[in-house]
Amino acid sequence: MKTSEGTIGKMKRIPRDHKVRRFHQAKWDEPVIFELSQPGERGVEVPRVEQEIVASVGDGVSQLPDSLRRKKRPNLPQISQFRVIRHYSRLSQEVLGADFNVEIGQGTCTMKYSPKINERFARSPKMAELHPLQDESTVQGMLEITYKLDLFLREVSGMDKFSFQPGSGTQALLTQASIVRKYHESRGEGELRNEFLTTHFSHPSQAATAAVKGFKIIYVPADENGYPDLEALKGLVSERTAAFAVANPEDTGIYNSRIKEFTDVVHAAGGLCCYDQANANGLLGITRALEAGFDMCFFNLHKTFSIPHACGGPATGAIGVTEKLEEFLPGPLVDFDGERYYYKRELKNSIGKVRSFYGVPPAVLRAYAWIRALGAEGLEEAAKIACLNNNYLYHKILQIRGASAPYIKGRRLEQVRYSWQKLTEDTGVTTYDVQRRMADFAHHYWTSHHPYIVPEPFTLEPTESYSKAELDEYIAALTHISQEAYENPEIVQTAPHNSTGHRVIESVLDDPEQWAITWRAYLKKTDKE
Amino acid sequence: MSAKPFAHPYIPNSAPAVKEQMLKEIGLGSIEEIFADIPQELRLKEKMNIPPALTEYELERHVNQLMNKNITTKEYISFLGAGCWPHFIPAVCDEINSRAEFLTAYAGEPYEDKGRFQALFEYQSLVAELVDMDVVNVPTFDWAQAASTALRMAARITKRTELLLPKNIHPDKLLIIRNYTSPDLTLTLVDFTEDTGAIDLADLQAKLGPNTAAVYFENPSFLGSLETNGQLIADLAHAAGALCVVGVDPSSLGVMEAPANYGADIVCGDLQPLGVHMHYGGGQSGFIATHDDPTFVMEYPSRLFGIAPTEVEGEYGFGDVAYDRTSFAKREKGKESVGTQTALWGITAGVYLATMGPDGMEELGQGIMQRSQYAAKQLASLPGVELKFSGPFFKEFVIDFSQTGKTVKEINAALLSRGIFGGVDLTTHDLQLEQCALFCVTEVHSKEEIDALATALASIV
Numbered sequence: 001m002k003t004s005e006g007t008i009g010k011m012k013r014i015p016r017d018h019k020v021r022r023f024h025q026a027k028w029d030e031p032v033i034f035e036l037s038q039p040g041e042r043g044v045e046v047p048r049v050e051q052e053i054v055a056s057v058g059d060g061v062s063q064l065p066d067s068l069r070r071k072k073r074p075n076l077p078q079i080s081q082f083r084v085i086r087h088y089s090r091l092s093q094e095v096l097g098a099d100f101n102v103e104i105g106q107g108t109c110t111m112k113y114s115p116k117i118n119e120r121f122a123r124s125p126k127m128a129e130l131h132p133l134q135d136e137s138t139v140q141g142m143l144e145i146t147y148k149l150d151l152f153l154r155e156v157s158g159m160d161k162f163s164f165q166p167g168s169g170t171q172a173l174l175t176q177a178s179i180v181r182k183y184h185e186s187r188g189e190g191e192l193r194n195e196f197l198t199t200h201f202s203h204p205s206q207a208a209t210a211a212v213k214g215f216k217i218i219y220v221p222a223d224e225n226g227y228p229d230l231e232a233l234k235g236l237v238s239e240r241t242a243a244f245a246v247a248n249p250e251d252t253g254i255y256n257s258r259i260k261e262f263t264d265v266v267h268a269a270g271g272l273c274c275y276d277q278a279n280a281n282g283l284l285g286i287t288r289a290l291e292a293g294f295d296m297c298f299f300n301l302h303k304t305f306s307i308p309h310a311c312g313g314p315a316t317g318a319i320g321v322t323e324k325l326e327e328f329l330p331g332p333l334v335d336f337d338g339e340r341y342y343y344k345r346e347l348k349n350s351i352g353k354v355r356s357f358y359g360v361p362p363a364v365l366r367a368y369a370w371i372r373a374l375g376a377e378g379l380e381e382a383a384k385i386a387c388l389n390n391n392y393l394y395h396k397i398l399q400i401r402g403a404s405a406p407y408i409k410g411r412r413l414e415q416v417r418y419s420w421q422k423l424t425e426d427t428g429v430t431t432y433d434v435q436r437r438m439a440d441f442a443h444h445y446w447t448s449h450h451p452y453i454v455p456e457p458f459t460l461e462p463t464e465s466y467s468k469a470e471l472d473e474y475i476a477a478l479t480h481i482s483q484e485a486y487e488n489p490e491i492v493q494t495a496p497h498n499s500t501g502h503r504v505i506e507s508v509l510d511d512p513e514q515w516a517i518t519w520r521a522y523l524k525k526t527d528k529e
Numbered sequence: 530m531s532a533k534p535f536a537h538p539y540i541p542n543s544a545p546a547v548k549e550q551m552l553k554e555i556g557l558g559s560i561e562e563i564f565a566d567i568p569q570e571l572r573l574k575e576k577m578n579i580p581p582a583l584t585e586y587e588l589e590r591h592v593n594q595l596m597n598k599n600i601t602t603k604e605y606i607s608f609l610g611a612g613c614w615p616h617f618i619p620a621v622c623d624e625i626n627s628r629a630e631f632l633t634a635y636a637g638e639p640y641e642d643k644g645r646f647q648a649l650f651e652y653q654s655l656v657a658e659l660v661d662m663d664v665v666n667v668p669t670f671d672w673a674q675a676a677s678t679a680l681r682m683a684a685r686i687t688k689r690t691e692l693l694l695p696k697n698i699h700p701d702k703l704l705i706i707r708n709y710t711s712p713d714l715t716l717t718l719v720d721f722t723e724d725t726g727a728i729d730l731a732d733l734q735a736k737l738g739p740n741t742a743a744v745y746f747e748n749p750s751f752l753g754s755l756e757t758n759g760q761l762i763a764d765l766a767h768a769a770g771a772l773c774v775v776g777v778d779p780s781s782l783g784v785m786e787a788p789a790n791y792g793a794d795i796v797c798g799d800l801q802p803l804g805v806h807m808h809y810g811g812g813q814s815g816f817i818a819t820h821d822d823p824t825f826v827m828e829y830p831s832r833l834f835g836i837a838p839t840e841v842e843g844e845y846g847f848g849d850v851a852y853d854r855t856s857f858a859k860r861e862k863g864k865e866s867v868g869t870q871t872a873l874w875g876i877t878a879g880v881y882l883a884t885m886g887p888d889g890m891e892e893l894g895q896g897i898m899q900r901s902q903y904a905a906k907q908l909a910s911l912p913g914v915e916l917k918f919s920g921p922f923f924k925e926f927v928i929d930f931s932q933t934g935k936t937v938k939e940i941n942a943a944l945l946s947r948g949i950f951g952g953v954d955l956t957t958h959d960l961q962l963e964q965c966a967l968f969c970v971t972e973v974h975s976k977e978e979i980d981a982l983a984t985a986l987a988s989i990v
Contacts, residue, residue, distance in 0.1 A: 170868030357810025
């Protein structure tokens with residue numbers, strides 16, 4: 001055999017023993033779309049109007065009074081179709097979606113595999129071309145799927161009824177807070193019960209949405225083991241308590257085994273208990289909201305139930321309640337009379353609505369398909385493997401120099417909030433530096449929600465979707481960066497080196513004189529040299 | 530034959546050998562030990578009542594069997610609108626929003642998710658041209674949420690608590706706004722004039738007061754009619770120290786004036802008409818726009834992506850403008866809340882506007898007006914069938930069937946049996962529009978389809 005050097009013999013095995021990926025992300029250096037404009041080009045033709053219509057009504061726009069006629073054409077770019085495709089395809093290559101990286105570094109987000117078959121269902125005309133106000137007889141398939149997903153989630157949670165109207169976890173939190181308010185109003189205690197108890201480890205939207213609904217936010221502090229402090233809670237509840245809202249496990253991955261005592265304390269004070277099940281991925285078939293004493297809960301279908309995150313929605317926060325709260329749900333709800341599926345519109349104390357129509361039905365369809373692909377046993381297996389993966393990762397991360405996991409030393413469920421405090425003290429390298437350096441090895445890495453109770457935090461959630469080899473790859477990248485931090489911190493601090501973009505000069509983004517939220521603002525605020 | 534060890538295709542480490550190896554490495558005897566903290570009384574004892582797993586092929590057959598029970602708006606002729614509208618969607622929109630890079634991404638950073646930041650910055654910039662304003666947000670859930678937030682922004686800016694809304698607002702939108710603005714803000718409804726559907730200016734003047742934070746109206750209104758007194762309404766609001774918030778259909782803005790040019794301080798609307806399928810209502814996506822005034826910008830709860838230099842000369846960078854406003858940074862002390870909303874539809878709307886260009890948007894608006902006027906003319910020529918309002922309209926209009934002796938329910942049932950989804954029945958909407966229906970006609974409707982509707986109605990009424 002002739003090789004490029006011209007020698008005869010066997011080809012040498014190509015060495016592949018490097019531990020971190022020799023990655024380089026696409027960098028297209030694309031202009032902003034307005035810079036692609038070429039007057040006279042166009043991307044598509046709109047449907048033509050038949051001559052008979054024109055003959056009948058004329059130009060159509062003369063019906064507009066002068067005050068409503070557009071004076072100046074919108075300054076949209078003029079671009080041929082192929083160039084539009086190339087522009088956006090190139091931008092897409094500058095995004096590290098979950099189909100491309102070992103997406104375990106966005107802890108709390110449950111970045112699992114979104115099966116391709118489910119995407120086909122969601123994009124079929126049988127889903128995409130339905131209008132929400134069609135006659136019920138023409139959407140029986142969609143209604144059956146919605147109703148059955150409700151039944152499945154009742155099994156997972158123990159709740160009695162689900163609404164799929166909230167368009168995300170944040171909107172589900174708003175829905176919970178709205179139900180809490182309406183519930184107490186219905187009992188004549190709306191003004192009195194104005195205190196909403198939650199924890200610092202809960203999602204920022206928990207406190208934020210309750211504040212929108214007029215509640216005073218009271219934080220139950222964490223004890224030295226990372227649990228919400230039960231004794232503190234006892235001192236905080238009163239006749240002013242509207243509700244206690246919490247995740248379990250919280251983003252630490254620590255399961256609060258005394259949770260029933262918490263819900264008992266709140267119920268004894270007359271408050272409701274709201275369960276944020278954003279971290280449900282380790283609990284499917286293991287333990288439920290009902291037995292822990294919650295009156296309501298919600299699941300993010302874009303987390304636990306696999307629908308794609310779509311750069312941040314559309315999504316669904318499926319909210320479930322016990323029977324006594326069903327009449328407070330946003331309407332309408334889907335029901336079944338033994339023969340046909342229909343909308344139940346009469347809800348005595350409904351909070352009204354939170355999102356148009358019924359929420360995001362393609363998300364409902366995808367989640368239904370995902371559950372059917374797993375069955376009861378598969379759901380439980382997903383939860384167990386998610387926890388196994390997490391404890392494997394946990395074990396390995398604690399062996400990395402400079403990394404730790406504050407609070408209890410025992411097992412964690414599906415995720416862990418770690419800390420680089422030691423690494424930062426030793427080397428000056430912060431969690432933000434590690435974040436940027438991880439991009440050089442093709443990995444997302446997210447720090448944590450604010451406030452940073454855990455110093456220099458990072459949160460990993462491996463889910464059930466990644467193989468051991470992939471977990472090992474992620475661990476190897478973190479190990480490599482830790483070693484760099486101790487030996488050559490500058491390479492970490494000046495990262496990213498192999499990513500699409502570089503460090504952004506952020507000061508302009510906080511200065512009203514300089515910030516530019518649109519291209520036209522940018523052109524107005526900048527001078528060409 | 531012995532049972533083969535099974536690993537679920539979606540769960541790689543369910544392979545028994547791997548599972549065992551991992552347990553061994555971390556010193557566990559079984560996965561069960563991980564759940565030791567969960568008290569026995571909280572453990573689920575029985576199996577969940579969920580059917581056994583289907584293989585991919587079985588799943589495909591099963592879901593298709595169910596979904597094939599649906600009849601779509603591509604199979605029947607549909608004149609349904611009322612907040613979710615049929616429009617022509619260029620193939621490039623689906624091509625881009627189905628790319629896995631965008632579809633499966635979430636919340637990366639401006640360097641390795643730069644494409645997401647740029648695509649959303651461009652969407653903001655493209656919608657900005659349409660509304661002729663300098664600031665547009667990363668999209669929220671839908672028009673109703675955009676209006677709700679716009680009104681809360683107005684209340685914070687004016688430090689007032691009363692909101693004036695038109696009585697002919699979509700009832701569902703009113704429910705959403707009511708829930709979102711309670712308990713601290715109050716809503717008062719302003720009448721509309723019976724002949725044109727426009728806002729009753731005398732009633733508006735009577736209801737404006739020293740605590741009015743905002744006057745909200747829509748163009749076109751929920752009932753399709755156009756508000757021709759926009760500047761007057763804005764002037765009245767401003768004279769009372771209130772802000773003017775206008776909801777708008779962006780598909781109209783190739784031919785209709787941008788609300789900013791008749792006095793709107795905050796503009797909001799739905800992006801679904803811009804390249805997003807109806808998805809049974811799942812395609813809704815809300816936008817908010819304002820001028821580049823820090824007083825307004827600092828009140829947005831949404832993320833606002835801005836353009837910025839990077840440490841590399843000649844490189845565009847993108848990032849969050851005034852991030853400290855948000856609940857991500859400040860929890861309950863931030864502005865309302867932010868989280869997962871409808872980013873993919875924002876990117877799609879950007880692709881749509883870049884593809885349509887100024888000519889496309891102008892032709893779109895004109896073509897819609899021609900078809901809807903033609904449809905209204907054909908229907909109103911039927912005996913006993915009348916146009917409810919006399920003023921101009923864009924793509925929706927109200928038809929009054931009350932003189933036909935038939936209810937809209939009966940008429941729609943008869944249309945359905947002929948393969949037509951008729952207009953939305955307004956009888957139940959509490960707007961004194963007994964036996965009236967809202968018809969939607971856009972660029973997707975051919976003359977043949979409009980004529981088919983007229984012919985069917987002629988035989989029904």
